[in-house]
Amino acid sequence: MRTIVVTNMAAAPEAPGRGIFVRDQVAALRRLGADVTLTEFAPGDYAQAVRRLRGLARREGPFDLVHAHFGLTAFPALAIPARARVLTVHGTDVRHPRTGRLTRLVARRMDLVAAVSHDLGVDLAGPAPRGTPLPSLGRRGLPTAVLPCGVAVDRFRPIPRAEARARLGLPPDEPCVLFPADPGRTGKRFDLAQEAVDGARLHTLGTVDPADVPLWMNAASVVVLPSDAEGFGLAVLEALACDVPVITTPVGIHPQALQGVAGALCAPYERDRWRRAIAAALAQPDPRVDGRSVVAPWSADRMAERVHDAWRALLPDAG
Numbered sequence: 381m382r383t384i385v386v387t388n389m390a391a392a393p394e395a396p397g398r399g400i401f402v403r404d405q406v407a408a409l410r411r412l413g414a415d416v417t418l419t420e421f422a423p424g425d426y427a428q429a430v431r432r433l434r435g436l437a438r439r440e441g442p443f444d445l446v447h448a449h450f451g452l453t454a455f456p457a458l459a460i461p462a463r464a465r466v467l468t469v470h471g472t473d474v475r476h477p478r479t480g481r482l483t484r485l486v487a488r489r490m491d492l493v494a495a496v497s498h499d500l501g502v503d504l505a506g507p508a509p510r511g512t513p514l515p516s517l518g519r520r521g522l523p524t525a526v527l528p529c530g531v532a533v534d535r536f537r538p539i540p541r542a543e544a545r546a547r548l549g550l551p552p553d554e555p556c557v558l559f560p561a562d563p564g565r566t567g568k569r570f571d572l573a574q575e576a577v578d579g580a581r582l583h584t585l586g587t588v589d590p591a592d593v594p595l596w597m598n599a600a601s602v603v604v605l606p607s608d609a610e611g612f613g614l615a616v617l618e619a620l621a622c623d624v625p626v627i628t629t630p631v632g633i634h635p636q637a638l639q640g641v642a643g644a645l646c647a648p649y650e651r652d653r654w655r656r657a658i659a660a661a662l663a664q665p666d667p668r669v670d671g672r673s674v675v676a677p678w679s680a681d682r683m684a685e686r687v688h689d690a691w692r693a694l695l696p697d698a699g
Contacts, residue, residue: 382415382417384436388421388429405687419436437459443460449470465492467490467494470611471611488519496612501524541598541601548599558603567609576606604626
């Protein structure tokens with residue numbers, strides 16, 4: 381099966397980590413032996429993307445399947461002839477008023493629509509009781525699938541905190557709190573994180589090189605993310621893969637991932653409660669949680685297997 385993955389989340393100097401989860405998934409699919417071509421373009425660059433994709437299809441086609449990541453990406457991806465079409469939605473492409481309407485429109489042209497979480501699939505396709513199959517969506521009437529990208533557990537792993545801080549040039553004993561997102565993304569609520577840390581130094585990941593993100597996770601005594609909403613919640617899983625304590629809101633995958641993890645907090649934002657939880661982490665010389673085993677079911681390799689199975693279900697004769 382020849383597959384092309386298309387995404388509008390190409391990295392840029394001001395956003396070096398953008399779309400890395402899609403690249404991680406493609407790498408995991410290739411480890412499975414899948415024949416996958418990846419093409420990325422910048423957000424909003426749709427007219428040029430159509431021209432690029434048409435040229436690519438002429439040069440490198442035919443493709444059996446095209447898999448678009450993010451709702452608006454599916455429009456230019458229609459320029460690629462294929463036997464089957466898949467769309468994965470990630471969050472704002474469903475929940476933003478204007479983008480959501482466009483995503484629902486193009487979803488009807490897909491053979492399979494996947495969401496990165498059950499709750500996001502419900503938001504996209506309509507209400508369904510938890511634990512039951514999601515409503516049908518797409519031209520074949522197939523159920524909406526839940527296909528997250530997953531955690532690159534080879535990169536996100538425990539590193540001695542002193543080593544991580546030394547490599548980043550951070551003071552070895554200074555309290556360190558990490559906000560694992562770009563503070564300019566308002567829905568991540570950097571303002572609440574600032575309020576919760578109560579004077580401790582708060583680091584962010586806005587323009588951090590992706591290769592250094594695992595170091596920042598391990599350098600932190602605690603990761604704090606008071607998001608209003610999450611399509612999935614990959615940053616929290618990445619912190620857990622490093623065995624780093626997390627304090628976050630019950631959105632996306634957070635409640636499921638953090639259930640029963642001692643030393644972590646998944647609760648609605650309450651300033652005083654969050655301050656106490658942060659202070660408890662900062663009071664320990666080397667706070668760690670048992671998070672890596674929790675993350676295993678959501679590894680990039682495990683999630684790639686699910687994606688590959690979905691592709692083969694659509695085109696069982698394509699190998």
